[in-house]
Amino acid sequence: MSTDIPSQKDAAMKLADSDFATDRREHDVKSAVQDYWNKIKSGELGALPAILGLISLVILFTALKPDTFLSKANLANLSTQALPITILAMGLVFVLLVGEIDLAAGVASGLSAAVMAKLLVDGGQPWYVTIISAIATGIVIGTVIGWLVAVLRIPSFVVTLAFFLGLQGITLRLIGEGGTVPVRDDVIVAIATKNMPIWLGWTLAAACSIGYTATLLLRWRRQRVRGLHSKPLEFVIAQSAVVAAALLISTYVLSQDRAPSPLITLGGIPWGVLLVGILLIVCTFVLGRTAYGRHIYAVGGNAEAARRAGINVTRIRISVFMIGSGMAAVSGIVAASRLNSVATDAGGGNTLLYAVGAAVIGGTSLFGGRGKARDAVLGGLVIAIIENGLGLLGTKAYLSFLITGVVLLLAATMDALARRRRSSAGR
Amino acid sequence: MAENGDPVLRLTGLNKSFGAVHVLHDVDFTLRLGEVMALVGDNGAGKSTLIKCIAGIHPIDSGQIEFDGRPVTIDGPRTASELGIEVVYQDLALADNLDIVQNMFLGRERRTGIVLDEASMEESAREVLARLSVRTVKSVRQQVSSLSGGQRQTVAIAKAALWESKVVILDEPTAALGVAQTRQVLNLVRRLADSGHAVVLISHNMNDVFEVADRITALYLGRVAADVARSEVTHGQVVELITAGRSGDLGLAPTTAAESI
Numbered sequence: 057m058s059t060d061i062p063s064q065k066d067a068a069m070k071l072a073d074s075d076f077a078t079d080r081r082e083h084d085v086k087s088a089v090q091d092y093w094n095k096i097k098s099g100e101l102g103a104l105p106a107i108l109g110l111i112s113l114v115i116l117f118t119a120l121k122p123d124t125f126l127s128k129a130n131l132a133n134l135s136t137q138a139l140p141i142t143i144l145a146m147g148l149v150f151v152l153l154v155g156e157i158d159l160a161a162g163v164a165s166g167l168s169a170a171v172m173a174k175l176l177v178d179g180g181q182p183w184y185v186t187i188i189s190a191i192a193t194g195i196v197i198g199t200v201i202g203w204l205v206a207v208l209r210i211p212s213f214v215v216t217l218a219f220f221l222g223l224q225g226i227t228l229r230l231i232g233e234g235g236t237v238p239v240r241d242d243v244i245v246a247i248a249t250k251n252m253p254i255w256l257g258w259t260l261a262a263a264c265s266i267g268y269t270a271t272l273l274l275r276w277r278r279q280r281v282r283g284l285h286s287k288p289l290e291f292v293i294a295q296s297a298v299v300a301a302a303l304l305i306s307t308y309v310l311s312q313d314r315a316p317s318p319l320i321t322l323g324g325i326p327w328g329v330l331l332v333g334i335l336l337i338v339c340t341f342v343l344g345r346t347a348y349g350r351h352i353y354a355v356g357g358n359a360e361a362a363r364r365a366g367i368n369v370t371r372i373r374i375s376v377f378m379i380g381s382g383m384a385a386v387s388g389i390v391a392a393s394r395l396n397s398v399a400t401d402a403g404g405g406n407t408l409l410y411a412v413g414a415a416v417i418g419g420t421s422l423f424g425g426r427g428k429a430r431d432a433v434l435g436g437l438v439i440a441i442i443e444n445g446l447g448l449l450g451t452k453a454y455l456s457f458l459i460t461g462v463v464l465l466l467a468a469t470m471d472a473l474a475r476r477r478r479s480s481a482g483r
Numbered sequence: 484m485a486e487n488g489d490p491v492l493r494l495t496g497l498n499k500s501f502g503a504v505h506v507l508h509d510v511d512f513t514l515r516l517g518e519v520m521a522l523v524g525d526n527g528a529g530k531s532t533l534i535k536c537i538a539g540i541h542p543i544d545s546g547q548i549e550f551d552g553r554p555v556t557i558d559g560p561r562t563a564s565e566l567g568i569e570v571v572y573q574d575l576a577l578a579d580n581l582d583i584v585q586n587m588f589l590g591r592e593r594r595t596g597i598v599l600d601e602a603s604m605e606e607s608a609r610e611v612l613a614r615l616s617v618r619t620v621k622s623v624r625q626q627v628s629s630l631s632g633g634q635r636q637t638v639a640i641a642k643a644a645l646w647e648s649k650v651v652i653l654d655e656p657t658a659a660l661g662v663a664q665t666r667q668v669l670n671l672v673r674r675l676a677d678s679g680h681a682v683v684l685i686s687h688n689m690n691d692v693f694e695v696a697d698r699i700t701a702l703y704l705g706r707v708a709a710d711v712a713r714s715e716v717t718h719g720q721v722v723e724l725i726t727a728g729r730s731g732d733l734g735l736a737p738t739t740a741a742e743s744i
Contacts, residue, residue, distance in 0.1 A: 366561070
């Protein structure tokens with residue numbers, strides 16, 4: 057026999073424990089920084105590109121348009137401009153995570169909004185009925201797409217391209233050629249155009265900062281007490297400080313009076329931002345802390361492994377398309393609220409590519425298995441800043457298209473390169 | 484409490500055909516706790532079919548399966564894993580984008596309410612790796628994509644050991660590995676048996692077989708040519724059993740061996 061095994065189990069445990077010498081459960085700052093650097097070198101970029109992109113874009117547009125870009129009114133406008141893209145992208149993150157694509161999400165959002173507007177205007181239904189109907193429309197579309205992709209195994213690219221064309225036809229039929237349906241319901245219009253009271257904004261921002269910090273600290277303590285893998289305390293504190301600072305600074309900026317005339321006051325966080333915040337928390341929880349979320353990552357990483365582990369891959373695939381299109385419907389409602397109307401081309405054009413771009417810029421992989429809900433928020437901000445900044449500069453339409461296309465291509469290139477690095481770093 | 488050496492799985496008179504092709508003929512196969520059983524045979528001898536019958540992927544045509552002394556019917560992969568039979572397939576079935584703990588608990592996550600119980604999963608994973616003296620893994624929170632081939636095999640085997648499994652079936656675990664990594668995995672196979680599992684090792688490599696196996700079962704064209712203790716045979720005899728179905732007075736009777744062809 058070639059192996060020498062300590063006869064007693066305790067001895068084996070001790071031996072093994074000493075052999076875990078490199079498995080540091082508690083990291084000091086130095087080793088954690090080293091780990092992070094290694095991760096980046098091996099292609100795990102995380103949120104880094106999006107954050108660097110955000111900072112450089114803000115610097116760029118502030119330099120080019122010093123008066124207008126950082127004005128209070130424009131910053132508030134920016135925050136609502138990012139809402140529909142962000143929500144659409146957050147739904148797409150689920151679809152991208154299992155390695156599929158939903159090209160129809162944009163027009164699904166348009167059709168859902170058209171259903172809502174029609175029910176409001178022609179049906180005379182109350183706002184909650186119309187919102188529920190819109191979301192139900194999205195979920196039905198997602199279910200059909202998901203069934204075609206997961207059960208019949210038609211490539212999602214083809215299925216959703218077909219839906220991209222078909223759903224535009226339905227929207228056109230519903231609204232009528234060249235028509236626009238106005239949305240005048242107070243509650244729906246308030247989502248993207250009205251602001252919450254200033255005291256409420258501060259309360260929520262403070263509550264979120266404290267809640268986030270407390271969650272991180274409690275987890276860190278639990279990991280320490282039970283001898284599990286944990287980050288150094290300095291990292292945990294820095295992470296909570298950055299998030300709290302971002303929350304409080306945005307609240308401060310949005311709470312300023314931004315009314316164009318001194319006769320009225322206009323300030324506070326738009327209600328839609330709260331909606332994105334809630335969606336972000338829920339999606340992050342589902343993806344990171346539930347078995348369902350874990351199974352989504354598993355299907356995206358290795359569908360065969362997931363199947364052998366007893367996961368119902370078909371059901372996971374259908375469900376992500378339902379979530380994607382359901383969120384698209386929410387995004388359509390917010391867009392309708394922002395524009396006060398639904399047009400026949402709602403959600404068409406480059407809406408979807410902006411949202412895919414947002415998810416990918418935020419760090420979600422087009423190859424499946426990697427991504428987080430927060431990617432949609434970071435990427436959505438980047439796209440909104442580009443759109444907003446180019447608008448302020450008065451860039452010609454052809455240039456805007458070119459620039460946005462290049463940015464999307466850059467993000468996809470980085471994703472592909474990072475993936476190559478990962479596969480060469482492994483094994 | 485089951486002791487090492489107790490038979491845990493006993494197949495008697497197992498037959499399996501695919502259409503007109505009779506793949507397994509009256510196969511008898513016994514696994515004991517704490518023992519490594521090497522399953523050898525040429526391509527097409529029926530090794531994979533036998534394993535798939537045990538794992539519940541193929542239903543059997545006739546024959547008896549006893550598990551822990553009681554007769555059982557294995558009608559699906561789920562039944563097999565409920566009994567405590569785990570198979571580590573050649574293509575490892577790990578998700579690259581998840582870490583070691585997440586892979587080991589994939590599909591059977593522990594949770595409190597709807598929230599995953601990460602802490603207890605990490606503790607159990609650590610415990611199993613420590614029990615098997617796995618010393619090559621840097622951190623249990625490492626992503627599988629950053630592991631070497633040998634480390635992946637280690638994780639796949641440790642995953643099988645995690646589930647109170649009694650029978651662990653390894654399909655050519657060293658086929659794609661280098662010398663040092665093969666050594667790691669073979670040591671792990673030995674420790675797996677010593678910690679009270681019954682291990683089936685499918686391998687074409689006689690060195691591996693002679694290094695870790697306690698018993699050797701040779702299949703020849705769907706029949707058991709021999710079920711012998713490793714100490715009773717030589718390399719040469721096992722090779723003859725694989726290629727001709729008999730070796731000296733071991734193996735199938737000449738007429739049976741000839742008939743099967």
